[in-house]
Amino acid sequence: MSTQTISKSSTWGGGNSPFNVSYGKLMMWVFLLSDAFTFSSLLIAYGAIRYSYDSTPIEQIDALELKFAENVQEKFAPDVAETASHAATTLEHGAEHAAEHAEHFIPALRELGVFTEAQWPSPDLVFNHFPFAHGLHLPLIFVSLMTLILILSSVTMVLGVEAGQQGNQKAVSKWMLLTIIGGFMFLGCQAWEWTNFISAGAxxxxxPYGPPAFAALFFGVTGFHGFHVFSGVVLNIIIYINNLKGTYAKRGHYEMxxxxxxYWHFVDLVWVFVFTFFYLI
Amino acid sequence: MSSHTNNNVDIHDTENYDPTTWVPKVESHGTKDIWGRFWILSFLTIADIVAYFVWPPSMSRNIFFIVMGVLKAWFIVGTFMHMKHEHKKLGYMIILPMAFIIFFLFWMMYEGNFWGTI
Known part of the structure; x- marks a missing residue:
């Protein structure tokens, strides 16, 4: 607390808060702005490199979808019957199917000329998997689920902040716990997505789907974002434990x-743009 | 953005600030707005997915997706990050630099098209 005599008429003369926020909150905003610059540079690089390549032609995508449909009829349909009769071995079947997919299916598509190093693959050909739906062509569905999980965890977070503003310690705990669970769910989804892409040979x-820059940028940007999510979950856990111990109730405010x-909303915000650039564009 | 009319906020004001830490006292703005934004964000995401399947790939479709992203960002920053309720100057400090960055996103994506032809 300052004991100096300060002229209150000067906005930037010291002794007052020009933005009417505490130092910590202002610095969080400044950090987020700098972090937004970092992510923007990665996304700008992605946009420029992606469009320096030709795209996979639409007709080939349609041919590929037909190929996928055949694959479903030939391989998946008997698989379903088999899986149903051996419910206990479902997971093993899934693993086998994934291995088969990586070993034969992608080289076959490369022979068809769908994936060449000169053409940027359409993302819906690469990220078209969904858990327990092996061999089906389901573009965008899984990543939309991830987006929904992250938006929902943003909602629970802001409800936690709201509860803090009302000084309701128990409600803060409840919403923080839900936010942490949402964070772990998202990280799990991302691990699954990476596993699929890596087991396909990336x-x-x-x-295997085209230019190496595609995989490098995918791992770079989603990895950088995933690490932010991980840090966010760790911070959320710290806050959750502090709140259980009553640190903020004692302090008299829940600004932490x-x-x-x-930070957590920022991570959600970045995902909105990662989703836009890597899966839609 | 802010309802504060006085630009020069005195931190020795114990009515609006916590007297031990000088953290501005905050008021709750209710949860109705939050769920409203959740439905808007879900709707925008679904609109993105629909556009992806019905609109053939083109630069104008990409611009549409980026505009949708900026719209989503507007709701996340405004409501979830409470920017609507902050001091106006703080909003300008954050949003103005990002406006240039969004322009740069469009620009480099478009320029990338010509890299092979230089």
């Missing part, structure tokens, strides 16, 4: 919940 330096909430 690496930082090579990509709000500050960490800002």
């Amino acid at each position: 690496r930082m330096w090579s990509n 919940v709000e500050k960490v909430g800002l």
Whole structure:
């Protein structure tokens, strides 16, 4: 607390808060702005590199969809009957099917000329998997589920901030816990997405679906975002434990919940743009 | 954005600030707005997916997706991050630099088209 005599008429003369926020919250905003610049540079690089390649032609995509339909009829339909009769071995069947998919299906498509190093693959040909639906062509469905999970966890976070503003310690705990669960669900989905892409043969330096830059940018940007989500979950857990111990109730305000909430919403915001660039464009 | 009419906020004001930490006292704005924004964001995401399947790939479709992204960002920053209720100057400090960045996103995506022909 300052003991100096300060002229209150000067906005930037010190002794007052020009933005009417505490130092910590202002610095969180400044950090988020700088982090937004970092993510923007990655997305700008993605946009520029992606359009320096030709895209996979539409007719080939249609041919591929037919091929997928045949694949479903030939391979998946008997698989369903088999799986139904051996419910206990469902997971094993799934793993086998994934291995088969990676070993034979993609090379077959490469022979068809769908994936070449000169053409940027359409994302719906690459990320078309959904858990327990092996061999089906389901573009955008899984990633939409991930988006929904992250938006919902943003909602629970802001409800937690709201509860903090009313000084309701129990409600803060409840909403923070739900936010943490949402964060873990998202991380699990992302791990599944990476596993699929890696088991299809994608690496930082090579990509069975086309230009290596596609895989490098995908791992780089979603990895950077995933690490942000992970850090956010760790921060949320710290806040959750502090709140259980009554730290904020003793302090008289729940501003820490709000500050960490800002970071969590930012992570959601970045996902909106990662979704736009990697899956839609 | 803010309902504060006085630009020069005195932090020695114990009515609006916590007297031990000088953190501005905040008021709750209710949960109705939050759920409203959730439905808007879900709707915008579904609209994106529909556009993806009915609109053949083109640069104008990409611009549509980025505009939709900016719209979603508007609701997330405005309501979830409470920017609507903050001081106006803070909003300008954050939003103005990002407006240039969004322009840069369009620009580099478009320019990428010509890299092979230089």
